[in-house]
Amino acid sequence: MAIAEQQRLGKTELLGFYRMMRLIREFERECERQYTRGNIRGFLHVYTGEEAIAVGAISALKPEDYVVTHYRDHGHALARGLSPNAVMAELFGKATGCSKGKGGSMHLFDASKNFMGGYAIVGGQLPIATGLALASQQKGEARISLCFMGDGALNEGEFHESMNLAAVWNLPVIFFCENNLYGMGAPSATTLAVHQQMYKLAEAYGIPGHRVDGNDVLAVHELMRELHQYVSTGNGPVFVEAQTYRLQGHSIADPANYRPAEEVEYWRSRDPIPRFQQWLMAEGLASEEEIAQIDAAVDEEVVAAAEYADSSPFPEPADLYRGVYQD
Amino acid sequence: MPVMTYREAVAQALREALDEDPRVFLMGEDIGPYGGAFAVTKGFWDQYGQERIKDSPLSESVIVGAGVGAAMAGLRPIVELMTINFSLLAMDQIVNHAAKIRYMSGDQFSVPLVIRTVTGGGASVAATHSQSFEGWFASVPGLKVVVPSTPRDALGLFRTVRDLEDPVIFIEHILLYGTHGEVPDNGYKIPLGKAEVTRAGSDVTIVSFSRMAQVSLEAAEELAQEGIQAEVIDLRTLRPLDADTMVESVQKTHRAVVVEEASGLGGFGGEIASQLQERAFDYLDAPVRRVSGEEVPIPYSRPLELLAIPDAHKVAQAVREAINR
Numbered sequence: 001m002a003i004a005e006q007q008r009l010g011k012t013e014l015l016g017f018y019r020m021m022r023l024i025r026e027f028e029r030e031c032e033r034q035y036t037r038g039n040i041r042g043f044l045h046v047y048t049g050e051e052a053i054a055v056g057a058i059s060a061l062k063p064e065d066y067v068v069t070h071y072r073d074h075g076h077a078l079a080r081g082l083s084p085n086a087v088m089a090e091l092f093g094k095a096t097g098c099s100k101g102k103g104g105s106m107h108l109f110d111a112s113k114n115f116m117g118g119y120a121i122v123g124g125q126l127p128i129a130t131g132l133a134l135a136s137q138q139k140g141e142a143r144i145s146l147c148f149m150g151d152g153a154l155n156e157g158e159f160h161e162s163m164n165l166a167a168v169w170n171l172p173v174i175f176f177c178e179n180n181l182y183g184m185g186a187p188s189a190t191t192l193a194v195h196q197q198m199y200k201l202a203e204a205y206g207i208p209g210h211r212v213d214g215n216d217v218l219a220v221h222e223l224m225r226e227l228h229q230y231v232s233t234g235n236g237p238v239f240v241e242a243q244t245y246r247l248q249g250h251s252i253a254d255p256a257n258y259r260p261a262e263e264v265e266y267w268r269s270r271d272p273i274p275r276f277q278q279w280l281m282a283e284g285l286a287s288e289e290e291i292a293q294i295d296a297a298v299d300e301e302v303v304a305a306a307e308y309a310d311s312s313p314f315p316e317p318a319d320l321y322r323g324v325y326q327d
Numbered sequence: 328m329p330v331m332t333y334r335e336a337v338a339q340a341l342r343e344a345l346d347e348d349p350r351v352f353l354m355g356e357d358i359g360p361y362g363g364a365f366a367v368t369k370g371f372w373d374q375y376g377q378e379r380i381k382d383s384p385l386s387e388s389v390i391v392g393a394g395v396g397a398a399m400a401g402l403r404p405i406v407e408l409m410t411i412n413f414s415l416l417a418m419d420q421i422v423n424h425a426a427k428i429r430y431m432s433g434d435q436f437s438v439p440l441v442i443r444t445v446t447g448g449g450a451s452v453a454a455t456h457s458q459s460f461e462g463w464f465a466s467v468p469g470l471k472v473v474v475p476s477t478p479r480d481a482l483g484l485f486r487t488v489r490d491l492e493d494p495v496i497f498i499e500h501i502l503l504y505g506t507h508g509e510v511p512d513n514g515y516k517i518p519l520g521k522a523e524v525t526r527a528g529s530d531v532t533i534v535s536f537s538r539m540a541q542v543s544l545e546a547a548e549e550l551a552q553e554g555i556q557a558e559v560i561d562l563r564t565l566r567p568l569d570a571d572t573m574v575e576s577v578q579k580t581h582r583a584v585v586v587e588e589a590s591g592l593g594g595f596g597g598e599i600a601s602q603l604q605e606r607a608f609d610y611l612d613a614p615v616r617r618v619s620g621e622e623v624p625i626p627y628s629r630p631l632e633l634l635a636i637p638d639a640h641k642v643a644q645a646v647r648e649a650i651n652r
């Protein structure tokens with residue numbers, strides 16, 4: 001764990017990181033249960049194993065910064081402070097959802113948090129994040145745009161167009177690749193030419209490329225603090241490759257049989273949540289009791305979110321026609 | 328009344344937007360020192376500077392997508408796609424994102440983006456550069472599709488779209504840039520979803536849009552020599568679509584011919600014909616006829632190209648058939 005961060009961050013922040021990672025994990029476990037009950041439908045892509053990225057990265061942002069992400073977006077939404085109630089209600093398709101039930105799991109939005117959306121077309125969010133950064137530049141604002149993507153997005157033309165435009169126009173955007181080694185069932189080793197050094201793709205565009213252990217919340221946070229400072233002061237875009245692993249299948253429908261058991265085992269042993277918990281305890285920053293208290297509070301929050309979603313109304317039939325255009 | 332070209336009308340519309348709204352900026356390939364592929368933004372770069380006239384790389388997807396993002400952040404980007412053929416490389420941003428974000432976000436975000444582009448054939452630039460995709464865009468809820476056929480309409484419609492909170496694809500026609508027309512100087516605006524009867528007549532209704540609306544007027548002239556009085560309707564926008572005007576006209580004339588430049592199978596003319604039969608069936612004395620582009624990629628060779636794209640004679644012939652039936 002990154003020593004400098006431990007010194008800079010107080011106990012409250014550190015326990016906050018733990019709490020948020022735990023919240024994401026338990027929230028998604030609840031999602032899986034609700035899915036089997038038929039309350040959540042369609043695609044459900046969980047973030048299990050990657051929580052340290054959303055938590056470490058988004059905690060380094062300012063409220064005015066933009067967050068743009070892909071369809072595996074529950075973690076980013078919660079880390080950005082969207083209420084678990086509103087996110088769960090969205091997954092239930094309820095009127096109280098953060099997108100009023102219109103978007104579902106892959107399309108979470110919250111204007112009040114500058115959470116500019118989950119985007120379900122691989123690579124599609126990159127041009128938009130680039131445009132948000134362009135708006136900041138045009139308006140002379142210091143706010144940056146943080147754009148998450150999977151490793152699969154690096155194969156898309158929109159990635160390359162966005163990197164190039166951000167570079168030539170010196171835009172304040174952080175392109176953040178969650179390299180979990182797979183895009184659905186395809187190992188990046190078979191799909192991406194520079195799969196062992198994804199961050200080097202950025203260098204081809206003259207964009208500084210960084211690599212970080214995506215299962216180390218403090219390492220992610222520390223890097224992102226530096227990069228926020230760098231990007232928000234007019235130095236142009238950066239690219240981050242966080243190495244991580246999807247502990248579950250691509251979606252709830254995917255048993256992920258295509259992955260070697262040893263590989264899964266290896267990454268399970270690097271699960272960011274127990275890892276951080278052990279570190280907190282070893283450093284004397286949290287007692288077993290404190291951890292247990294946080295866990296219990298998270299469990300309650302998740303149960304409450306499911307109850308809220310369950311008891312919320314569905315949209316009215318008339319809502320079908322609302323919001324296609326401005327009223 | 329002042330007379331100007333279609334090109335000048337679009338340029339004036341853009342200048343007004345830039346002059347009157349500090350949130351507006353232009354973005355597109357070679358719209359800067361080069362002045363735009365069709366010289367619409369000639370002189371803009373010198374006048375407004377590179378911050379507001381953003382000369383972009385050859386990257387259709389990110390230009391449109393950056394427009395979407397900037398629009399979500401409260402700016403008023405006007406993006407130029409050099410021609411509608413290249414919009415195919417930006418389809419994801421236009422269809423999956425620009426058109427969807429308001430709805431999918433539960434009405435939290437607006438995308439006040441105007442995409443200007445150029446449709447149509449007839450310029451001898453062959454199959455990849457002569458297409459008419461306006462009908463495709465018209466099939467996307469969340470977009471607005473504007474297809475002006477005169478300088479007056481181009482200016483009046485643009486004044487409306489630049490203030491909208493929703494994404495608009497504003498489709499100019501490659502062969503119309505050099506055409507002239509009267510343009511009032513009273514700051515008029517033309518609303519979307521309001522077709523215009525551009526020629527009154529009693530015998531048949533010709534429904535069309537974009538350049539074919541002009542071709543239909545030519546056909547009406549030809550028919551007038553023979554004593555056939557055609558009423559010509561220029562739809563001006565495809566989404567929203569003003570069906571009322573054409574239905575009212577057909578209730579009077581009892582015959583309809585629908586003209587479009589794109590090939591007919593799956594074309595927008597089918598939608599018009601369908602609405603007419605649903606809403607004016609009892610008034611029709613003949614089946615609705617369609618005149619469309621031939622079912623071929625547009626060929627280069629001039630004699631073949633002329634055969635592939637509807638002209639006034641073809642339209643007039645369809646009208647005669649509708650009447651003599």
Ligand SMILES: Cc1ncc(C[n+]2csc(CCOP(=O)(O)OP(=O)(O)O)c2C)c(N)n1
Nearest residue numbers: 072120121122150151152153180182183184
């Ligand atoms: C343009 C596009 N192509 C294909 C898909 C189907 N698809 C959904 S997720 C996915 C894999 C993406 O992998 P990656 O970007 O690595 O993200 P991860 O799921 O690993 O987080 C694919 C192929 C899609 N949504 N969009």
Ligand SMILES: [Mg+2]
Nearest residue numbers: 150151182183
């Ligand atoms: Mg992946």
